[in-house]
Every structure is written in structure tokens, then in C-alpha cells.
Amino acid sequence: MKLAGFLLLVAGWAIVVSALALLPSAGARTAFALAGMAVELLGLALAVRSHLVLEAEGE
Amino acid sequence: MAPSPPLSEVSALLCFLLILLVPLAGVGLALINCGLGRARSAAHAMLAALCVTAVAAIVYVIVGFAWQGAAGRPEHVLIVGGKAWGWIAAEPFFLRGLRLDLSPAALVVLLQLFSVGLAGLIPLSSGADRWRLGATCASTALLAGCTYPLFAHWAWGGGWLAQLGANCGLGRGFLDGGGSGAIQVTGGLTALSITWILGPRRGKFSAEGLPAALPGHSAVLVLVGCLFAWIGWIGLNSGGAILFLSVEPARVVLIAVNTTLCAAASGLTTVVVTRVRFGRPDASLSANGWVAGLVASSAAAAFMKPAAAIIVGGVAGIVVPLVADLLEFQLAIDDPGGAISVHAVGGLWGLLAVALLTDAGAPGKSGGQWLAQLVGMATLLGFVLPLSYGLNWLLDRVYPQRVQREGELQGMDLYELGAGAYPEFDIHGDEFLPR
Numbered sequence: 169m170k171l172a173g174f175l176l177l178v179a180g181w182a183i184v185v186s187a188l189a190l191l192p193s194a195g196a197r198t199a200f201a202l203a204g205m206a207v208e209l210l211g212l213a214l215a216v217r218s219h220l221v222l223e224a225e226g227e
Numbered sequence: 228m229a230p231s232p233p234l235s236e237v238s239a240l241l242c243f244l245l246i247l248l249v250p251l252a253g254v255g256l257a258l259i260n261c262g263l264g265r266a267r268s269a270a271h272a273m274l275a276a277l278c279v280t281a282v283a284a285i286v287y288v289i290v291g292f293a294w295q296g297a298a299g300r301p302e303h304v305l306i307v308g309g310k311a312w313g314w315i316a317a318e319p320f321f322l323r324g325l326r327l328d329l330s331p332a333a334l335v336v337l338l339q340l341f342s343v344g345l346a347g348l349i350p351l352s353s354g355a356d357r358w359r360l361g362a363t364c365a366s367t368a369l370l371a372g373c374t375y376p377l378f379a380h381w382a383w384g385g386g387w388l389a390q391l392g393a394n395c396g397l398g399r400g401f402l403d404g405g406g407s408g409a410i411q412v413t414g415g416l417t418a419l420s421i422t423w424i425l426g427p428r429r430g431k432f433s434a435e436g437l438p439a440a441l442p443g444h445s446a447v448l449v450l451v452g453c454l455f456a457w458i459g460w461i462g463l464n465s466g467g468a469i470l471f472l473s474v475e476p477a478r479v480v481l482i483a484v485n486t487t488l489c490a491a492a493s494g495l496t497t498v499v500v501t502r503v504r505f506g507r508p509d510a511s512l513s514a515n516g517w518v519a520g521l522v523a524s525s526a527a528a529a530f531m532k533p534a535a536a537i538i539v540g541g542v543a544g545i546v547v548p549l550v551a552d553l554l555e556f557q558l559a560i561d562d563p564g565g566a567i568s569v570h571a572v573g574g575l576w577g578l579l580a581v582a583l584l585t586d587a588g589a590p591g592k593s594g595g596q597w598l599a600q601l602v603g604m605a606t607l608l609g610f611v612l613p614l615s616y617g618l619n620w621l622l623d624r625v626y627p628q629r630v631q632r633e634g635e636l637q638g639m640d641l642y643e644l645g646a647g648a649y650p651e652f653d654i655h656g657d658e659f660l661p662r
Contacts, residue, residue, distance in 0.1 A: 174616065
């Protein structure tokens, strides 16, 4: 779960960067950048959750 | 990317003097870190601050500047869509070939020498009372030699984030004059990585997951640290704006006013928030609020009107105590000095504030400025955090970063240094009880 969280963080960033490089219109860029940011937040939530679970197991 | 315009002799001298204030920000952070930790780890905290500053400076000179560079100097580029995007500088190691005079590139080196140490001090507060000295130095070397210079090149060295304005028409590109992102968020996200890798202090969370209060040992050190940090931040924000945003030197007065207003509004707001929540103002959280205001001011200080600075600080002062509570009570993250809420969250807010509350965008293109700032924030979360976590995770495999159990029970001073910071003070018996 931790690895998935970090992969999502990187994937979200890749979406943002790809949108800038590949999309010509401002509207599409904005939409994809926001979508990429949402994926990053999902990844961050997953990474946080995985550390919560790991610490609970440790105790 | 085009080089920064040359500075007049007076401007360069003013910039040099402002940069000389920056180490005071490091003094402030070191005192805050020390005061928010336990008495039995106080000497360790201050020695770690010195070691971190030293390691950061040396590693930065050896490899950091070679990868960060400065605008208009040699860099490696990727051609995408017919446009050149700078991704890493191509300078020689050990600053070879660079004349260290009052030229913009030499002033960049001097400012970065101090600010990379500042970034290294941020995770120290998160790892307080359990982070080994050797691991602290090794982790700082990774920060100063890899994570920091990469992002700093993108934002300040003429890299792809700085080029977003020219290449994509997004305002003036990613703007971060004083380092809300490059210094503070990078340090704050490294602090998050460290807290995850080290885990919480022994006795911090009960079996049911409820946090125990482990108060810092000296509110005086913490509050004096805030005052030192304030002076240092004025130098940091002003010097950074002259070098990285090419603002005219006369604007340093506006920057100093905005930096002060931001910190003042943030500190006061946190005093009020903690007064409302707990019935009395909380000194530690209020100090964190003050520093969060400084952090949030860094990106936008050169562009804001004073009224906007008060708003930026006010929001930071509300957000910081709430995020600190969220991290401790909901997410079981033990961050003794509040580095994550102050530096990572405060810095992200500062970056966003550039787009929301300033007129920083290029004339006629200001609509894209917020997207440029968003891309910078996405890069910090999606690239800097995984890189920082990955490097520190690998380091932990090779050289365990957390001190052994006896070290935590005994205190870092006695365990790693062999002597305490306050040998003539009373030691309370419960300090040595197993938890």
C-alpha cells in the first residue's frame, strides 16, 4: 500500500507535466493539471494510511 | 534561459549584506528545534544543527551547485514539442571556474550555501529525541547533494519551472523568490519522510493510539529563536527577490514590511486560535504560527501589498495549529517541532498566495500564474516527496537512522555525546523510567 501511494504521487506529477508538454489549449491543460493534482492527493492519502497501519502493527 | 541582468555595484553590495543576515534564520530554527525538544537531548539538538549546517555547505559546494547552477549558465536541456526545457545544470564540481566576487552567480552560491543549511535544519525538529547524529549528517548530505539542487535548478536556476512563462505562457513562470517551495517545502517534506521512517517517540502514542503530551523544555529558547528567524528571513526574502526575481533593490523595503506583517499576523492569529481552543494562548504553537508566517511570506513578499501580507499571514496562523492537531491526533505523526505543518503546509500556502493575492503575473498573462504555481506545488508533492522518502529509506537500510531503545530512555545527550546540556540542573526521575 505504501509503494502504491508513492507510485500514485509520481503518476499524478507525470500527468501534470505531460499535460503541459502535450496539450495546446489552456482549458485542457488546466483540467489535466487539476486531475494530476487529485491523483497526487490520493497517493498522499494512501501513503499516510499505509504508515498508520504499519505503526498499529508495530505496536 | 536568459541570464539575470547584471547588478550595479551598489545593488550587489546591498544584496551581499542582506545575504549575510540569512544565517540568523538558521540560528532561529536551531534554537526553536532545541527548545521544542526534551532537556535531555538539548546539546544533541544544537550540535546536530551545527553539523547539518556544515555538511550542507560542504556537500553543496562539492556537488550541489554543479547541479543547481544559475540562470543563464550552462545546463542540460530536453527538447519537447520544439521547446528547450532545462532539467539540470552542467557546472563543474567544487565551484571550479566560478569567480567568487559580487557577480550574480557568486551571490547565488553564497545565498544557497546558507539556505541549503536552512533546509537541512527543518527535518531536525521532526526527528528530535530519536535521530542519530551520523544519520542526520548522512541524510543532510542527500538533501544538499541531490533533492535540493534539483528543485532549486528548476525554480531558480533557469530550469523548466522557471521557463513555464516563456514556454507555455503561464504568467512569469513558477515564482518563489525567497524559497517557500525550494527551501521550506523541500525541508518540510523531508521532515515528513523522516518522521515516517523513524516512527514516533517512545511513549508518544498509547496502545489505543491516543497521543501523550511531551512538551518542549524551553519556551524561552523557542521564542528567542522566532526573533532571530525574523531578521534572517528579511535577508532571505530580500536577497532571493533581487537574485531570482530581478526586482529593483529599492523594493527591499516593501519586502521587509511584508515579511514582518506576515509573521505578525500569523503569530497573533495563532495566539487567538489557541486561546479560543484551549482557553489560554499556547506559546509553542504561537511560535510555530510566527515561523509559518515567515515561511508563507517567502514566495510572495516582493509582490504583495501590505494588506495582502496580513491576509497571507492570518491564513497561515489559522491553518498551522489545525494541521498540527490533524497530524498528531488523526494521522499519528509525531512531529515534535511542527516542521511539517509550519514548513511544508505553510510553504505550499505561500506558493499559492503568489497566484491568489499578488499581481505577480506578466501583464496580460496573469491568468496562467496560478497554473504555474500549481505545477510547482505538484512537483514538490509528486517528485520531491517520493525522492526524499526513497533516498532516506535506502539510507535507513544501510545505516539505521533511529537511535536504539537505551538511547531514547537515557536521552540523546548522554547516549551519543556522553554529557548533558544542563549538568547542574535537576534531572527528573521520570525521564529515566521505561515507557
